[in-house]
Amino acid sequence: MTSKHWALVGGAVACLSVSTVDAAPWTTVGDAYERHQLQKRADSGSLNHTVTTWPVMKDSVGMARNNGLSAGLAISGSTENEFITDYASAESQEGMLAARAEYDANWWAAGINAQLVANPSDDDAARLDGSYLALFPGNWVLGAGAVERWWGPGWQSSLILSNNARPAPGVWLSRHRETPFETPWLSWLGPWQITATVSQLEGEREVADPLLVGFRGTFRPIEGLDIGLTRTFIFGGDGRSASFSTFWDAFAGNDNPRDAAEDPSNQLGAVDVRYGFEIGEQTASIYGQMMGEDEAGGFPSRKSWLLGADATTSLWGREQRWYLEGADTLADNLFGSPMEDIAYEHRVYRTGYRYKGRNLAASIDSDSQILTLGYFDFLSDGNTIGASVSYVDFTGNPPSRVTVPDSDVTYFYSSRDQAVMLFGGFWEFGTEYGKVRLSGQIAEDKIAVRSRELDQWSLSARWSYGF
8 A cells, every 4th residue: 555545544534434333233244242242142041042144133132223314434444455354354455435324214224335445456446335225024134235144153264155255236035033933843943044145246257247146044953052054056147047947956956967068057055053052151162064065965065164163251351252263175175085176166157156356255265274263352341352363275276277357356366385374463442533443464475366466464444433
């Protein structure tokens, strides 16, 4: 970032910011403290609710909604785009100015969030990420917009859908409250949630303008045990069928022909399990996620894995959450014979399981491994400190791995074999004039992505205020 850009950011920071109050009727993906509190309540038995599908409806977990009108402004800047992201990461662009307005009227809610970005990594200077319109008929939520999601129990990664990529615009349907079935035949499932989404991907792809479809169901048959089942697939687009029969075959896994030209969809499936429990006055959990490409015998095949554990502590008069998590996206590497160029790739949709240059799921992208020790410290004044150290082993595949039709977009996948230690951290704190987030990341070596080498370190700043 040039001195001129930093001067512009500094001048704008003096008078602008993003809201410190979340006015949406659901929780904010990326808010570590909000997620920590809900998981601790669920693991201690005081909240009977699943905690692996984010965002969560506030009404469903007893959180107050901010009815009426709210608004805010924002400014942020970064010296470098971060490659490896996690649940609590904020988008890192050279400069971003945003303005939002939201209204919550109980049975409906709407929000407009407009952003202007300086030198964007995906060549989109004007954005509406985070904008939405939602209706709440009965116990359902029907929405349209671009809302961030995180499907799975991991803190560092989700193997199926995360906030690593920008949210693609689309429509969705989900339950409002996770009330159990009343019939004895199904009441054993306990609290349950189901979400269905259809999103529009970009035109600058090997197959332009395809649809991304997602289905996720979670249930809690016993206290502390969350089970999630997820199905996603990319289909349709320029010159490809988007008929109902093609949709159904992709959903059911009945479309894996030997002839690549006849393959109508890029489908993924995932199963995840999280078990949370009390340890004295604290809580802990163990969790895992399996993602498979394609289908064999009705189950996902060519598997990638994520395993982890987290725990809470109360030290120095405040709360903490620790996690240890590993993920491997080299298909069948953990149990079986490794298969390169499989995870998140496809023989027809050759831009892969990506949107605007970033993987829709794990930030390490395909054929890579990561092991992370992470920590959040939630201070008594509402401030948050986060830190992590990761060992990342990238496998850079040949150029044929993915087709990139837009040279102005930076694609964040490793272009060479390398292993690096990566250190990251952030500090969020409130001031009289709004909320500040300072973050940084440093790697022991430069990481090569498709079109360039990233700097070894990055520093970001964000100032936010709402009214």
